[in-house]
Amino acid sequence: MDQHLQVFIAVAERKNFSRAAEELHMTQPAVSQYIQTLERDIGTRLLERSNKYVRLNQAGEIVYYHAKEIVGLHEKMKLLVDDLTNTASGSLSIGASYTFGEYILPHIIAKMHEKYPLIHPAITIGNSKEIEELVASHQLDVGIIENECRNKKLSSESFAEDAMFVVMSKNHPFSQVRKEIGWRELEEETWIIRENGSGTRGATDALFRLFDCKPKKLMEFGSTQLIKESVEAGLGISLLSQWALRKEFSIGNLQKIQVKGTPFTRQFTIVTQTPFQTKAVQVFLELVREHKDLSNLIK
Template identity: 75%
Template sequence: MMDQHLVVFVTVVERQNFSRAAEELHMTQPAVSQYIQTLERETGTRLLERSNKYVRLTKAGEIVYYHAKEITGLYDKMQMLVDDLTNNAKGELAIGASYTFGEYVLPHVIAKMQDRYPLIDPTISIGNTKEIEELVRNHQLDVGIVEGKFESKSLVMEPFAEDAMFIVLSSNHRFANQENEIVLSDLAEETWIVRENGSGTRAAVDEMFRLFEFAPKKMMEFGSTQLIKESVEAGLGISLLSQLTIRKELALGTLQKIWVKGLPFTREFSIVTQTPFQTKSVQVFLELVRDNNIFFK
């Protein structure tokens, strides 16, 4: 059985309170305190700063917490894999996705999964590609869906769909309703609104600039695709966005695609896992993800 001291420690840290941790663990508060004291004796240093109002990690506590999360995550995954040998798909499933897939495709996948497999209890984390990759690597997510490519010896990566990206602008822009194809250099004077570093969408923009040997004179960096769309609609600038994110705006006429020679730019969406051994819950989720290629046509 997994070391209960680590379970108690992680719970205290995440609940930031001994009494709340005791309630969640169905233990007495003195028992929780005893577990923490024993763990501190074993590690040879204080792990938590305590007061009546708060519980905070020391520097040593941060190290123990980081690795305790990995250990408890690995144990839970091992137990689920063993249970799956005889049971149906059920239990907790921690899913992570980068913003484009997470906000525009994943809700439809989850709805279908809940309809077919109601015993699966999903939790969703949305972040940029770099953040999701790190959470999967640290066993805090069972599976991630990310944009673009990255190199990793510790993760299993499976491209499963291709996404087309278009340059969009306001319906009041001088290039709106342009029927003739232009070249990217015609847009050098425009303000380009882009995502932050670490985002798959930003990586696609940077790759497009590199391929076309293009350098805009002005860029603005925003941390949200929705904010970028609103800003482009308001005439603040132009952007390169996934076809998945702009369907409603194109239908309403608040955004327009601009036809640029050599575009659309394409990128891959990939499934990221820590191990080739997958629980039944992960397996059925990934089957549904792969079936949703209709979104990319």
């Protein structure tokens, strides 16, 4: 049945029997036979078919969601058994929220590749909520998020601290001020913030609550890079991680605003689903813990 689910997933994602058959190195009639057998086993049709498209119906959506989880668990089971006799190797699916994933994770992956070239990582970048959900549904082996884990089904471990600063353009009027700026003054500024579910957004909201700050204008963007570019262009101010700001600080395009409560600190957190871990996961987690002093990793 595992093969039937893999074929079903391929058809669902490619929305086409021919493309799924090509990906699976099968004939189209064979793919159709697998789908028919699965539908008989489930007891209902899973796909809506026409000359132009193949798409999931409501039952198909349910089967697709669980099929992804079942296939992921099956692959993980095989890797765990294989690990008993072999060295660390094979696939490793890692999820990370934007700050860690874009600015820190590449350095850890480079260290891992140097020591364990037979491990083949696949990286997924998303906000903290998305990464938690993917780990919980077994679509990722391990995740790293920028706040505390809210999913009670997951194991979590805080391993490093991140410092965050309120930043402005080098041409902002505050750049000429040599004293601490008050939060009432910052309420008058346009704040550029991340979307709900983001660890950076969570930290921003926490800082607003801490100082009872109610900005009159908010702009919500789904990318840290876009926020940095917007702040540099003078659209507003933002709260961002020190790791996302290293280059901008070094060349002077962005500057810190001296304000009470900063740097604001938060934790980077590892999230996993199962206590049984492949050697590849174990190796990755050992490297993450070994380099929890991120300043020694990123130079």
